Amino acid sequence: MPHVLVLNASYEPLGVVPLRRALVLVLENKAVSLEESGAFLHSATRAVPAPSVVRLKRFVRVPYRGPVPLTRRALFARDGGRCMYCGAVATSVDHVIPRSRGGQHVWDNVVAACRRCNHVKADRHLLELGWRLRHQPAPPSGLAWRIIGTGHRDPRWMPYLQPYGADDALERIGAAAS
Numbered sequence: 069m070p071h072v073l074v075l076n077a078s079y080e081p082l083g084v085v086p087l088r089r090a091l092v093l094v095l096e097n098k099a100v101s102l103e104e105s106g107a108f109l110h111s112a113t114r115a116v117p118a119p120s121v122v123r124l125k126r127f128v129r130v131p132y133r134g135p136v137p138l139t140r141r142a143l144f145a146r147d148g149g150r151c152m153y154c155g156a157v158a159t160s161v162d163h164v165i166p167r168s169r170g171g172q173h174v175w176d177n178v179v180a181a182c183r184r185c186n187h188v189k190a191d192r193h194l195l196e197l198g199w200r201l202r203h204q205p206a207p208p209s210g211l212a213w214r215i216i217g218t219g220h221r222d223p224r225w226m227p228y229l230q231p232y233g234a235d236d237a238l239e240r241i242g243a244a245a246s
């Protein structure tokens with residue numbers, strides 16, 4: 069089932085919902101379709117264009133949602149699908165300070181890594197290996213990251229996500245997907 073990007077009345081990205089749910093919002097006049105996917109949904113009497121982006125008609129106040137959830141997908145997008153030690157294609161998640169030595173599973177301490185680096189590094193500190201990170205890991209910021217982290221994506225969403233932190237992520241999503 070395709071997914072649809074939902075924007076607040078203010079155009080802020082709110083989340084991603086299944087197409088059926090988005091269609092209900094539009095049919096109940098709670099949202100307007102901003103982009104269509106090109107597909108049609110057929111009922112008994114008519115064909116409705118399937119939305120790809122919808123905007124709520126009424127502003128919804130969203131409580132502060134805390135940091136972007138740390139998921140494998142979001143992490144790979146942040147790191148461009150590349151090993152943060154050597155730049156090769158990443159296949160695993162590495163804890164910079166190993167968990168066995170007190171490292172936490174937080175944005176500042178996880179990086180995408182290739183199989184080889186992850187294996188060689190094992191449970192050692194970077195100082196012991198003389199390795200350096202290509203970038204200092206940090207939590208991604210911007211509402212767009214919540215959308216990116218879901219793993220759902222659609223090129224039609226990008227103009228709506230770019231003002232909310234997806235600029236850098238665009239290329240990275242491409243890299244992570246290839």
Ligand SMILES: [Zn+2]
Pocket residue numbers: 151152153154155156181182183184185186
């Ligand atoms: Zn590597």
